Amino acid sequence: MSDTLVAVVFYGLAIFTLSGAALVAFSRNIVHSAFALFATFVGVAGLYALMSANLLAVIQLLVYAGGILVLILFAVMLTSRIDEARVSNHAWGRQPAAWAVGGLTAILIYVAVKAPLKAPMIKGALGGPAAFGDALLGPYVLPFEIISMLLLAALIGAVTLARGRDAAEAAKLAKPAEAAAPVQAAEPAQAAEPAEAAEPAEEVNA
Amino acid sequence: MNNLQGLADYAIRAWFSVPDPARWPYTWLVYLGFILLAGLIAVGFAAGFAGPMSFIERRIAGRMMSRIGPNRVGPQGIFQFIADGIKSLLKEDIVPAEADRPLFLLAPYLVFTGMFGTFVALPFAAHVIAADLDVGILWLLAIPSLVVVGLLMAGWGSNSKWAVFGGVRSAAQLVSYEIPSAFALLSVVLFAGTLSTQGIIAAQGPWPWEWFIFRNPLLFVTFFIFFISALAEGNRAPFDLPEAESELVSGYNVEYSGMRFVFFFFAEWANLWVMSALATTAFLGGWQVPGMPAVEIAAMTGWRFVGWEALSFLIFALKTSVLVFVVVQLRWTLPRLRVDQLMTTCWKYLVPLSLITLTGNLVLLALVPERGVVDWMMRGLMVLIAAALALRYLQRVRANYLADRENYRKMEGKELWYPPYRLP
Known part of the structure; x- marks a missing residue:
């Protein structure tokens, strides 16, 4: 590809990615933020593809856009009153945040200008699946295996958290509760009234 | 070139x-x-x-x-x-007053783009393909994520409970059934040794016993896992829960009108071709012309090249059309599943089954040498079983037609108003 075309595509993708990121950060509506994140993911995948890292680009689409983003969207959509900015997207500490972001940007720009970044385009099949697989199972086999162990641990942890307690465990936990039950039984009668009274007050707040 | x-x-x-x-x-x-x-x-x-x-x-x-x-x-x-x-x-392009306007307007385009993005890596003929990506199969699995996001966007943007239910159902269904279909395609990728769609076709042959579907009994099962998952991913009946008319009016597209509404249906019908073409590519030998290797076609010039390309496209289109017809037939014969049945089918049957076939395929790949005696016996057996099934299918079609004709004659006292080969 000629350099002109590469430059045009690069700046187009960069603007697309950055405007998506800006929308994620500045949108008052968190649902809009979640959807704008999709633009960012797709833009980054496009940048990978531009650098001939085909596999990385497709994996970015598959994992981030197709998996993680959909999960975020589900979480956002199944939460009640999510599109009210005062409830879900409360902004605080704007001034310190602006200072922190400004300082970080200055450092990043300094590094980008000073560092000898003259990385050439990835040539040939380096970004393809074959070279990637060779690298993962050759020189980088140890980090690769450690990451897979980490992911397995995360998976088991998630299953353990999501799984309900089994019968024996539940019975053990239920016994002390049963002993205390007569005492507790009297409480709900008293507790019910304040709860009912609290509900209209909450609606006024909203 | x-x-x-x-x-x-x-x-x-x-x-x-x-x-x-x-x-x-x-x-x-x-x-x-x-x-x-x-x-x-x-x-x-x-x-x-x-x-x-x-x-x-x-x-x-x-x-x-x-x-x-x-x-x-x-x-x-x-x-x-x-x-x-x-x-x-x-027709007027109506945006509901309470809708989330930008999301509502954008959603059909995302669905459209996601569906047509698959055409980038889908082969049509021996040398007709937009881009023979070295990650073709992964691309075909990844790009429908635009559809998922688009459907969620349509559901949310419409600000209607039916649309949200439809969108969320559709996304949940797509995300779940992606897993068995990816495992099924992984078996094929292992046998072909490449992720490129043209490479997968080149790894098969023109004759049925050289196709991946008939290569061994486990790949035969894998094909049906893939086909069922593809049906569910495309929201086709019996998995059309996102637009279950009896529950959700019309699902995620209920608030849309005019051309935006058509975009959704356009993408749905285009998806018929996409899923059938993908099945043809991965399991049914693609565009391979019997007796004419792709290398020889590539060496030709002028009109001979065009002619052979056209023939290979015809073969591909014919195989795909057969699958498309089966999909249409399934839609009008099977009742819709319930939501819990849908998830049971995926997570309790298809996912474990696809893991078993994947492991079995790995074992067969390691133990059975290609084109050895055992390999040929398995291929021959699978082709014979498939031929028997096809014969049984045709026999049933004929029996149904004859019974239908007999009933009509008894009830109306005259001949059937349509012959089997002509539309009324």
């Missing part, structure tokens, strides 16, 4: 008499033109398939339900889809 860049370079040399396209300043313009042209051809093909397909499906549905179906516009009603398209174009 087997990719777009090669074709563009060839055109630059031939038309502008430039010896070295890489050093010519206007090369990128020509590249851009070729990219746009390829995109136009792909979308044009999808449109040329989706439009008539909507008519054909309605006629087949009519036949299966003993009614006529659309037959007013043009001979046998074949221009019905054009009339529908013009009608939708002229």
Whole structure:
């Protein structure tokens, strides 16, 4: 590809990615933020593809856009009153945040200008699946295996958290509760009234 | 000259008499033109398939339900889809007052883009493909994520409970069934040794016993896992829960009107081709022409090359059309699943089954040498079983037709109003 075309595509993708990121950060509506994140993911995948890292680009689409983003969207959509900015997207500490972001940007720009970044385009099949697989199972086999162990641990942890307690465990936990039950039984009668009274007050707040 | 860049370079040399396209300043313009042209051809093909397909499906549905179906516009009603398209174009594009306007307007385009993005890596003939990506299969699995996001966006943006239910159901279904279909394709990738769609076709042969589906009993099962998952991913009946009319009115597209509504249906019918073409590519030998290897076609020039390419496209289209017909037939014969049955089918049956077939395929790949005695015995056995099934299918079709004719004669006292080969 000629350099002109590469430059045009690069700046187009960069603007697309950055405007998506800006929308994620500045949108008052968190649902809009979640959807704008999709633009960012797709833009980054496009940048990978531009650098001939085909596999990385497709994996970015598959994992981030197709998996993680959909999960975020589900979480956002199944939460009640999510599109009210005062409830879900409360902004605080704007001034310190602006200072922190400004300082970080200055450092990043300094590094980008000073560092000898003259990385050439990835040539040939380096970004393809074959070279990637060779690298993962050759020189980088140890980090690769450690990451897979980490992911397995995360998976088991998630299953353990999501799984309900089994019968024996539940019975053990239920016994002390049963002993205390007569005492507790009297409480709900008293507790019910304040709860009912609290509900209209909450609606006024909203 | 087997990719777009090669074709563009060839055109630059031939038309502008430039010896070295890489050093010519206007090369990128020509590249851009070729990219746009390829995109136009792909979308044009999808449109040329989706439009008539909507008519054909309605006629087949009519036949299966003993009614006529659309037959007013043009001979046998074949221009019905054009009339529908013009009608939708002229309709008002309504945005509900309470809708989330930007999301509501954007959603159909995302669904559209996601569906037509698959045409980038889908082969049509021996050398006709927009881009023979070295990650083709992964691309075909990844790009439908745009559809998921688009459907969620449509559901949320409409600000209607039916639309949200439809969108969330659709996304949950797509995300779940992606897993068995990815495992099924992984088996094929292992046998082919490549992720490129053209490479997978090249790893098979033109004759049925050389296809991946008949290679061994486990791949035969894998094909059906893939097919069922693809049906569910495309929201086709019996998995059309996102638009379950009896529960959700029409699902995620309930608030849409005019052309935006058509975009959703356009994508749905185009998806018929996409899923069938993917199944043909991965399991049914693709465009392979019996007795003519792709290498020999590549060496040809002029009209002979075009002719053989056209023949390979015809073979591909024929295999795909058979699958499309089966999908349509399933839609009008099977009742819809419940939501819990849908998830049970995926997570309790298809996912474990696909893991078992994947492991079994790995074992077979390691133990059975290709084109050895055991390999040939397995292939022969699978082809015989498939032939027996096909014969049984045809026998059932004939028996049903004869019974239908007999009943009609008893009830009405005259011959059937349609013969089996002609539309009413």
